[in-house]
Amino acid sequence: MPTGRLPARPLLAGAALALAALVLLPPVEAQPPAPALFCEVYVDAPACAGGDVGCDTCHTSAPSLNPYGQDLSLHLLVGEERPLHEDLFSAGLGDALAAVEALDSDQDGYGNLAEIEAGSEPGDAASQPAPADCTDLDDQDEWDLCGYDPDYAYKKVMIDFCGRSPTLAERRAFEERSDPSDALHEALDLCLDTEHWRGRGGRVWNLANKKIGPLKAVKAGRDSGPIPLADYDDDYAYFVWTQTDGRDARLVLTGQTFVSAWDRGGVTVYEEWDRSPTQDYEQRGHDRYQAVEKERRAGLLTHRWFLMSNTMFTAVPRTTAAQAYRAFLGYDISRLQGLDPVADEPIDYDDKGVGAAGCIDCHSTLDPLTYPFSRYEGIGGGNPQAPSYSYDEDRMDWFVDTDGADVADTPEAGVIFGQPVEDLLEWAQVAANSEAFRRATVLDYWVMLLGEPPRGTEQGQYIALVDALADEHGHSVEAMLHDLVDTEAYGAP
Ligand SMILES: [Ca+2]
Ligand SMILES: [Ca+2]
Known part of the structure; x- marks a missing residue:
């Protein structure tokens, strides 16, 4: 109790x-x-x-x-x-x-x-208070059940990050160290460089699955499908790159370069590149090139795959904004999360009936969240002269026939977390600097490593990591992980 x-x-x-x-x-x-x-x-x-x-x-x-x-x-x-x-x-x-x-x-x-x-849910019978009294079963178990156990944490780090149990010799060597904490973090550093953790198809790569939503049938490039529209390998490679080697995780939303993953003798190498749409078209062809000019890029939000799979043919791309909000900020608007209603919204420029009772509560948040995405072309539907997946300032003018005359008045400026933003670049800055982004980032790894979201009693440890991500960790995921493996939630058997 x-x-x-x-x-x-x-x-x-x-x-x-x-x-x-x-x-x-x-x-x-x-x-x-x-x-x-x-x-x-x-x-x-x-x-x-x-x-x-x-x-x-x-x-x-x-x-x-x-x-x-x-x-x-x-x-x-x-x-x-x-x-x-x-x-x-x-x-x-x-x-x-x-x-x-x-x-x-x-x-x-x-x-x-x-x-x-x-800290359990009063409305969910499956959620119950955790037993507060820890019973130490030292006699029957090799682990200390009541607190952080370095030997247990070491074994878990090896399995989680290196993908294998420590050998008997490694375990003996660890137990003999007088500074188990140093030894643990040395092991973590080595494991963070393994293919299991950071390689193509590794744990970090797969962490992006829900954000990217891969679909083989329309994949371009390596292992392309029957209708190649875009190559999500760009998105995966970019994501892993932002999460590794101490990089600033905010680049997920704010970076203006691209990354490719190469296999070099069984080791995945991530290579940053910065070609213009024209240069990339010449190098990689019409079905793969990234079409947004550098000054209009906002990390994964303006990657070709993201625009293709979310905006598709829509004028006011609410699906795109909702996916960005859910995937990178942890808020699912369809579940009433992250609602931050804007006065006098939604205006319903595209005549979709979003102002009706039952819709208005979500759309007073979602629509202003969406406007900054509206100048980025999806598969088509907008200006036939503008390339698919590119930025086009006048894009909305081209939807009058299908969405009504008012659609041309859709602003590019919007609102996120109650803060007005001029365009998607500002949107991405506000998003990347938000606590919501840090929470979602830490939560991804917490769930990956612990198998479930923080329990009520673990909220304090979780929030400490969220706060530190902005301060001590300088938005480095690897620095955050070094602290995560030191938490009791991670290291108590
Ligand atoms: Ca109850
Ligand atoms: Ca309950």
Whole structure:
């Protein structure tokens, strides 16, 4: 069970917030302030360590509620007409939270408050508080079950990063070292240079799968498919390059060069290059060349494959922006994550009905997020004179026939995280410097190495890595990994 009680609720802060909501916010059906309000009440809850809780605390998916959300709804302003105005919701949430604390909404045997304090999900029976008492079974087990164990961590580093168990001789040598920490980090440095970790098809390479979404049928270049449209090897190689050798991981979104992966005697070598579209066309041909001029490039966001597979033929490429937001910033808008509504949006330049009830909550975030992507051509549909996958300032003018006259008014300027940006380059800068980017970056490796997202009790260790990525680590993934293998989450058996 959790060791300490949370401090009393800061009612004044909650009241001030509710008052602010009363003055400022329009009536809507979804309740964007809920995650922040929850953490105003449960300041020290592990789930609030990074700011707001996720929407999945109360929702299964929008607008469906999980059992905890349902109990909250039943106790929230009973008798008041639904949907609730946001100001009423904000004012009433505190009492509703208190009213359901003693219930066990998901019926997993743990009360809601106990779950919130322990960092498990009160609305998910599969999520339960971890046993707090560690039972040391030293007599029966070679590992120290209650804390960080260097021998265990060493073995895990060898398997995770080198792809093999240490030999008996290596294990003996490690055990005999008087400075196990130094020995561990030396092993990690060696493993970070192995093919298993950084080679073509290695662990870092595969970490990009969900970001890139490879599709053999339309691959160009090596192992090309029947309809070669673009070569995602460029994207994989570029991604691995940004994650290795101490490079700044923000280059994923902000870099303006390209990278190719070459096999040199069984070792993958990553080679940065910087050709113009014309030069690349001449060198690699029409089905592979990168078509965006250097001054308009924003890392993977403007790579040919990304524009081909996401923008395709669409005028206002919402899919592209949503994929960028999900893949690189960890926010899935379809699951109500990362909502940051912009006033008077969506304007619906392309007449898609995005202003309708039920759409407006997501699109007031997604559409302004999308505008900066709108000048980058996909497979086609825009200016027939402009090459596919290139930047074209006047691109929107060419969609009037298919998307209506207003589409030509779609701005290039947009908004991300509430911050106005002029174009995709500014969008990428704001994104790459955000905490969301650091969280998503660390989370990728955390899940890869530990098999699941940080548990409630591990939030502190996770957030420490997220913060350090910007400071001590200088956005180097390898520096972050050196700290990750020192965490108890990694090194406690
Ligand atoms: Ca429960
Ligand atoms: Ca639970």
